[in-house]
Amino acid sequence: MKRFAKPGQNEALLALIGALDSRAAYHRDHVSRSNQHAFVVKLLKRFNIEPEVKQQICNATLIHDIGMISVPDYILLKPGRLNLDERKVVEHAPQMAGNILAMVPSLAAEREMIIHQNEWWDGNGYPGKLKGREIPIGSRFIAIAQAVDAMTCDRAYRRARPISYCLQELRLNAGVQFDPTIAQVAATLLCNREDSADN
Known part of the structure; x- marks a missing residue:
């Protein structure tokens, strides 16, 4: 994963990425x-966000599943x-990530983003039942990236969904599960990807 080593990514972040890749169960999740x-x-x-915050969101995306080590x-x-x-065990993983990252002060912002990655825009997520803009902005980006990846990639129990299905889900869940603004931009990017594939 050395290609992710960019300015602003500290040694602790790179060590956590290495820890994820070293566990056999995560080799399949590298892609x-x-x-x-x-x-x-x-x-x-597509968003006017401070560079430092953008970097924190990118960092958090790379290690958002660090709690899954547990x-x-x-x-x-x-x-x-x-x-x-089994789902309850998996749902506890973000809190475990919080425990791990509590020992890395330089990743404090990323820690909050990761803990709250499963919050829903309407307040029905977990663990804090946060709602709307109470949810850390990085958590909102991670939630959409995870959902898009889950829908558009093969899983052990089903084949990848078509982009049209993903677009429908983003639109249906904008303002419910997802930040509506980010969901709209994500849908636009997916439309562009579909148009490119057709050409």
């Missing part, structure tokens, strides 16, 4: 994390859908 990072970078170009391999590598108990 997924790369895709999410690339999508967030493209999204951020999840047993039998859950991470399960070929089908997770049951309720």
